[in-house]
Amino acid sequence: MTIVLLGYMASGKTAVSKLLGTALEMPVIDLDNYIEQKEEKTIAEIFETQGEIYFRMKEHQYLKEVLEMQTDIILSLGGGTPCYANNMNLIHEYTIDTFYLQTSIKEIISRVKDEKSKRPLIRNISDEDLPEFIGKHLFERNVFYQQATHNVVTDCKTVEEIVAEIKKLLN
Ligand SMILES: Nc1ncnc2c1ncn2[C@@H]1O[C@H](COP(=O)(O)OP(=O)(O)OP(=O)(O)O)[C@@H](O)[C@H]1O
Ligand SMILES: O=C(O)C1=C[C@@H](O)[C@@H](O)[C@H](O)C1
Numbered sequence: 001m002t003i004v005l006l007g008y009m010a011s012g013k014t015a016v017s018k019l020l021g022t023a024l025e026m027p028v029i030d031l032d033n034y035i036e037q038k039e040e041k042t043i044a045e046i047f048e049t050q051g052e053i054y055f056r057m058k059e060h061q062y063l064k065e066v067l068e069m070q071t072d073i074i075l076s077l078g079g080g081t082p083c084y085a086n087n088m089n090l091i092h093e094y095t096i097d098t099f100y101l102q103t104s105i106k107e108i109i110s111r112v113k114d115e116k117s118k119r120p121l122i123r124n125i126s127d128e129d130l131p132e133f134i135g136k137h138l139f140e141r142n143v144f145y146q147q148a149t150h151n152v153v154t155d156c157k158t159v160e161e162i163v164a165e166i167k168k169l170l171n
């Protein structure tokens with residue numbers, strides 16, 4: 001069984017996958033970390049030196065590589081993974097256990113405010129322009145995120161509560 005977590009930047013994919021992995025005693029692969037290890041660069045460095053198109057190509061290639069392992073894992077995606085290269089259709093070929101961690105614009109902003117630098121797509125957006133940027137970006141991406149089998153709202157919930165909700169939905 002492969003469990004896939006998806007959602008916008010700072011929706012909690014990494015945090016939730018770690019705790020879910022402990023709760024279900026399953027190994028966790030964070031696609032962003034996987035790409036960084038394979039490419040021996042941080043995501044920010046890949047964007048800077050090779051650009052976003054190269055990143056999206058590698059993201060697709062490594063997503064495929066991880067899915068083809070066919071082992072039981074929890075896979076947390078990058079924020080943009082579902083939105084490129086037919087990746088959602090590819091994911092659905094391997095699993096129905098896909099969870100969209102739905103997070104409001106306001107909550108996303110409060111979570112990313114102090115850690116913009118490691119997120120290349122928003123690092124150069126001023127705090128003032130962030131709500132409009134994230135609003136438009138989420139609107140464009142929603143069509144892909146909504147293809148997940150389950151929606152889990154994360155606002156006003158602890159990571160522990162989100163993990164409990166996912167466990168319930170799996171039964
Ligand atoms: N349910 C939650 N409540 C409050 N804070 C949270 C929650 N989930 C995650 N966070 C915090 O929000 C920030 C972003 O979380 P995390 O890195 O897990 O998101 P992500 O979805 O993996 O983002 P990215 O797409 O950028 O990798 C972290 O500081 C994390 O501690
Ligand atoms: O939302 C996005 O497009 C991204 C989110 C991060 O997880 C990284 O995968 C990268 O910074 C791109």
Ligand SMILES: [Mg+2]
Binds near residue numbers: 014
């Ligand atoms: Mg993450």
